[in-house]
Amino acid sequence: MSEAGYAVRVAEDPADREACFSVRKEVFVGEQGVPEDLEYDAYDAGAVHVLAVREDGVPLGTGRLLVGEAAVAQTGADPSVGSLGRLAVAAHARGLGVGVALVRAIEDAARARGLTAVDLHAQTHALGFYERLGYAAYGPEYLEAGIPHQGMRRSL
DSSP states (O other), rough: OOOOOOEEEEEEEHHHHHHHHHHHIIIIIIOOOEEEOSSSOGGGGSSSSEEETTTSSSSEEEEEEEOOOHHHHHHSSSTTEEEEEEEEGGGHHHHHHHHHHHHHHHHHHHTTTOOOOEEEEGGGGGGGHHTTTTTTEEEEEETTTEEEEEEEEEOO
């Protein structure tokens, strides 16, 4: 556990993945109104999922990394670029550094797989968060699930 009272790890077993999906459902489906059939997709099965959990096992946040062809389908980039997505932090855990820890864990997973950069589709309200972590916006703003987004990338 970190000094903050939570740990971030790659979700390896079915219980961890279910915890990831429960946070996504709370944040994206519950808070933001994203239809469930859009939130969960075919990429989930092959993605690297990361999970932040409190000392007592309560899930705090999640994110995923797509690699290879799955990443190319999301980013249009070459296969050496990963795609960070589905980053979600439970409302009660915001402000604890969970989002930063999840992004860094995803970047570590990307480096471990030999990737040279990470792309993401940021909700425009979160641009400043990602910019502080070294991501740069590119391309035009667009709608995804009815929410304004912007492409961003960070070289590793």
